[in-house]
Amino acid sequence: MWREVEPDQRYEVQVDGHKVVAYGFGEGDEVLLCLNGGPGLPCDYLRDSHGWLKEHGLRVIAFDQLGTGASDRPTDKALWDITRYVAEVETVRQALDLGRVHLLGHSWGGWLGIEYAIHHPQALKTLILENTAGDLPHLSLELERLRSALGSETVAMMQRHEAMGTLEHPQYQAAITLLNHRHVCRLDQVPAPLNRSLDDWNMGPYVTMQGPNEFLYTGNLKDWNRIKEMSGFQMPVLITTGQHDELTPACAMRMKMALKDVELHVFPNSSHMPFYEEPQAYFPVLLDFLRRHRS
Template identity: 75%
Template structure:
């Protein structure tokens, strides 16, 4: 079960002229390498939810992506591309000598993990795609469906503010807040690691890559679709999703059908963070998959 713990090692490495801060828990050659969501979020929420895998004998590694947390925070928007972040992931893996890893990508980190798996397939033992998608245009259709549940008047209000660029208006923000509590985290009190990540959000990478909020995609990945290429990912894959996830079970199913060796688990009482919302159900699934398909069983 998840709990907050201090990393056994914190290192700063240089990647393409910038300092990247990494966190490592446990030791050994069986590495769970975590890519958190955002973009623009520090890794706290994913690092602190998954570091408990040290109890199973894994070394768990996470890092603050460029522009986030304790890593450097340049302001050049040309840096905020998935291609550059893929190279950053590989640079961290090599600098820390991680060898082949169990790669865990959550939300935006899942997009990054898919892109990385297609670019560096030789670096993976297994791939875990948590609460993510591989087809952004399809995801936008799913998000619009979730928004429609707020009612036609609310949707019309949101569309008006989006058209006029008045996204900071209180009524628009109230609708986004309601969507977040339905589809991002359904807990009435969000865990401390989540709050820390959200309180330190760098909107530069987020707006450049994704858009102004979780339900509006206008960034440079708005047309990204890797479903046609996912047949090339041949390592075992676990896909996890919450029944109420903003990145919906339909998005998860598209990935499963495209992959040659994938398992899919839906958590019925969760949205975007089942590792916090349903930890007693989530972690046995993850641990079982890593043991069976990662060469431990």
């Protein structure tokens, strides 16, 4: 159902002396502002799967977060902080004169979206939390559960390499490859936009904020938990996840229980990328939610 279309606009926004590049599709007052995952990934995979939604009366905006894609790539680790990224999102929103937006955050973009909604609720029409979590210590427990399905000997091997710092060992990497196929993208052929993002991953923000891989959280976000703050959200919220997602349905349920005006959809044949793995189910859910909450 999705297809790649060329952006209609390309913008350059100054964020604290650095260049951030944004992309626009379509026009109008119903703006879908997309925050992609990573950290450290270019926005290609989310931008190019959602840009075609301009055909449904939406203005779709995505941007390469600082450190990624066509944006500047400074090396100061102090920049890789969620509070600074919140300010970056607000700078982009104001610079492009987007007004109140439908904010869509996928994976790490969901954590960023939650943090943004805490500090700038007046800027949001709705919040769409895709394949994400509001409580990372709880997520770490869920990741341990997913790892355990590999078997006790494999888990022990992984723990040994993690303790020794030998994460590049072929044994460890083989286990991560299997986990990624089970819980990140289950497709035999990885879509081209996702490959482009993965091939240009800046590991600086990723390691600093999250950790060395998708199943080991050691970065400055490892203790991040905003479930309590989410209970104060007044905007309508859509939560989506995949049955096999690394950020599990249990993580989605934890957010749902905290929220007032919320819908939750679990896609049974997806892991972390339902817009690629199960687009025929995903896009109707997203479009129906946006249709019902147009201003």
